[in-house]
Amino acid sequence: NAGVTQTPKFQVLKTGQSMTLQCAQDMNHNSMYWYRQDPGMGLRLIYYSASEGTTDKGEVPNGYNVSRLNKREFSLRLESAAPSQTSVYFCAIRTELNYGYTFGSGTRLTVV
């Protein structure tokens, strides 16, 4: 699944610190998504972008911001990290061919 690249793979933050998770695709698809995965809760949508320049809130947007400056990249920013944001974050793209998502490899974030 080389089409979606996430960086970094691991990160430890202190409470109150900020950071940006990066996601880039090389497949030229319009729709991109950010999910978080927590044990026993499945994957929950944080933000999504239906096309370049547009973003919309998902199920759990509080504490996050996103940016879709071009078709390739969709970044997720934590302005002031909290322990509740400890999670695994997945970026995904929607392949219009079959509507399925292709996920990136994930970012494991720990906030202490």
Added chain:
Amino acid sequence: GENVEQHPSTLSVQEGDSAVIKCTYSDSASNYFPWYKQELGKRPQLIIDIRSNVGEKKDQRIAVTLNKTAKHFSLHITETQPEDSAVYFCAASKGDYKLSFGAGTTVTVRA
């Protein structure tokens, strides 16, 4: 928004037996139902999907069934093998393509 419930949360089966995972959804407008498999430490990967105009779909040892009236869909894995051990997620979406996921089922295939 859409609410997807998935059962059971864990499932242990003997190698060669069948495994069934069931999901229900709340929004009757949902029309796309994919299933994802996630191995430990890896990303979720699409294994099969079904749309609301189809009642059943098969791909080798896996199949998905959909009952629109009852708003539930199921994943069936036959002749289970050790490599089927993973977490499986169901999901649902409407035309906006925002997927709502179930909480996941951890499947363990015993040798």
